[in-house]
Each structure stands twice: as structure tokens, then as C-alpha cells.
Amino acid sequence: MADKVVVDLIKTKKGIKKTIVKYYGEKGRCPNCSHRHIPRGLKIRKSYGPGIHAWIAYQRLAMRLPFGKISQLLEDTFDIWIASGGVHTLFKPVTPQYRITENRILNSLKSGSFIHVDETQVNIQGEIQYVWVFCNATHVIFRLTPTREAHIIYDILSNYHGVVVSDFYPGYDSLSARQQKCWAHFIRDINEDLRKSPFDTELETFTKALRDLIVPIFEAVEKYGLKARHLRKFKVKVDKFYTLHVNGSNLKSDTTVKYQKRLSKYKDRLFVFLECDNIPWNNNMAERALRHIAVQRKISGSFFSSSMQDYLVLLGISQTCRFQNKQLLSFLMSGEKDIDVFRGKKDTKGWIVK
Numbered sequence: 001m002a003d004k005v006v007v008d009l010i011k012t013k014k015g016i017k018k019t020i021v022k023y024y025g026e027k028g029r030c031p032n033c034s035h036r037h038i039p040r041g042l043k044i045r046k047s048y049g050p051g052i053h054a055w056i057a058y059q060r061l062a063m064r065l066p067f068g069k070i071s072q073l074l075e076d077t078f079d080i081w082i083a084s085g086g087v088h089t090l091f092k093p094v095t096p097q098y099r100i101t102e103n104r105i106l107n108s109l110k111s112g113s114f115i116h117v118d119e120t121q122v123n124i125q126g127e128i129q130y131v132w133v134f135c136n137a138t139h140v141i142f143r144l145t146p147t148r149e150a151h152i153i154y155d156i157l158s159n160y161h162g163v164v165v166s167d168f169y170p171g172y173d174s175l176s177a178r179q180q181k182c183w184a185h186f187i188r189d190i191n192e193d194l195r196k197s198p199f200d201t202e203l204e205t206f207t208k209a210l211r212d213l214i215v216p217i218f219e220a221v222e223k224y225g226l227k228a229r230h231l232r233k234f235k236v237k238v239d240k241f242y243t244l245h246v247n248g249s250n251l252k253s254d255t256t257v258k259y260q261k262r263l264s265k266y267k268d269r270l271f272v273f274l275e276c277d278n279i280p281w282n283n284n285m286a287e288r289a290l291r292h293i294a295v296q297r298k299i300s301g302s303f304f305s306s307s308m309q310d311y312l313v314l315l316g317i318s319q320t321c322r323f324q325n326k327q328l329l330s331f332l333m334s335g336e337k338d339i340d341v342f343r344g345k346k347d348t349k350g351w352i353v354k
Helices: 050-061 067-078 084-091 099-110 151-157 183-196 201-224 228-247 254-265 284-300 305-323 328-334
Strands: 002-012 015-025 114-124 127-135 140-145 163-166 178-181
Touching: 002 050, 002 328, 015 050, 050 067, 050 084, 050 305, 050 328, 067 084, 099 127, 099 140, 099 305, 114 151, 114 284, 114 305, 127 151, 127 284, 127 305, 140 151, 140 305, 163 284, 178 183, 183 201, 183 254, 201 228, 201 254, 228 254, 284 305, 305 328
Parallel strands: 114 163, 163 178
Antiparallel strands: 002 015, 114 127, 127 140
């Protein structure tokens, strides 16, 4: 006779409940062919079920708790004692199960009309590396590269036929896909230069002219949404602005000339949202997706190279649940591998993107 005890967590209508299942039966071996007979329940090698793995992943990702705190929380909440090293061991096998989920997210991204792209620095055991985010309003994935070189962008977006929304990093310039540059970055840069040069009247005049062009466009977006039929009329004003202030003006201020050149270089990439429906004029969605990394960077300071790739896979799933206003813990404990198929709970408030 043999037995096996499996401890797990299951989700109920009223919360999460601990379960303990004991499997027992007779193990034997045939004296003629040496075939071993093991009852099905006794073939389970793990002492902890998938619900505990999912709960640990949720605490690590959504709550940003270190493994030591997760160990304490397991004991305090469910009277399950697992050392911090054991918690880390239970967290590691979660990622391979969701590689297929990440692939589905990537396919959904590529089938959409636009993709936001951005990057941020992270410290990997004392070495600066870069985390890239690719997202739209409902799907998010992350990638890690040792440098800021844009090879990963071309690997993912080489055959993409939608619009890429990005900042003014030169690495994006040679993409074959159509691009929309972020106006929020442009406005932030010109405001900083205005504060640095308060007596530059030429820059001030140039900025006022640009303001008179852009503000009515943004007001129309606020009123009608990103609909081309309401925004195409501004293309005449855009052409007039370029004729008066970009192409036909002889500017002397170095700062103003810098923005004149930027507007001239990116004319075809600054006003795509006037011609196509539902194309964002800013890259705020990518920055929202990267915010979790920025907060975790302040908490942890540094990341481990051995686990960073797996962490980013699960973080992409976590942010996709957040963008779709679906509970991450419910998804992880459901056993479902497709977030778009997973229905989740209605009227969830805590996961609304802000």
C-alpha cells in the first residue's frame, strides 16, 4: 500500500479555499514481465497543485511581493508552510505553461491596426539592459535585449502592415510599416526647451503657431474620437503651417531650427492619425504597460538574468489581463491558456487601466 498527499488552492464563489487530497492504493509488479502497476493518483510527483503555483505567480506579479513575504502570506492565510526557496521553486514552472498564451497575444497584436512600441532600462545583476514593450489597447508582450539596438523591433514587426506608434528614437525610422510619432513626446520636449530659453522670442513665436495648429485637432479628437472623417479637414491647416513656418521660414535660433528639422523629417509620421481611423496620437499606452517595470525597478533595484525572461512572459500576460479588465488570479487558476477566450468576472473595478 502507498499514498500521496497533494495540497492545492481552488477558487470558489466566496473566495479561495485550501484543499488536501490523499491518494492511496496498491502498488505492485508482475513477476513474469516485471511490469510495474501504479494507481493513477500515485503517479503525481508534486505535493502542491496548480492552484498554489497560480497563487504564487499572482502574488509575485500583481502584488510585487518577494518570495519571503509570499512564504509568510501562505502560512498566515492558508496554514501552508513553504520556505522562500521552495516558493521560488514553485514559481519557476509556471512560465512554460503560458508560452502558448504569449504566442497567441503576439498573433493578436500583429492582426491589429496599430502597435505601440517603447523601451526602458533595467539593471540585470549590475549590467544595464533594455526591456521592450509591444502593445495595443488589449494585448501586451515584453522582450529583453542586452543593448538598445533595434534588432528586436524588426524581428517582431518585419511583416507587420498596420501603424507603429512610437517616440522619436532613430531605431524606429527604417521600419517598413507606417508610423505615427508620439505628440506627447514632442510637446514635452518643446516645453522643456521653452523653460530653458525663456527669452527666445523666435522659439516662442514658433511654439504659438504650432499650438494654434495642434490644439483644435486635439479638441476635435476629444469631441469626436479618432475618426478620420472628422480629422481630415485639418490636413489643409497642416499644409499651411508647413508652408509658413517649416518650409518657407528662415529661422536663426538653434533650438527653433531643431524643431523645424524634426517637423520636416517626420511630416509623414506625425499626422497619420488624421488619415486613419482609431490611430492614437500619443504613445501613452506603451508607457502604461511599462509602468509596472518602472515600479518594480524602484523596489528591487536589480533583476536576476536567470529568471528575467520568464518574468517578462508572465508580466505580459498580467498586463494583457489588466488591459482587458480581467482578473489575473482567476485566469491563472482557471487553467485557460487564451486570455481572449477567458470570460472572467463582470464589472471588475480593480483592474481597470488608469
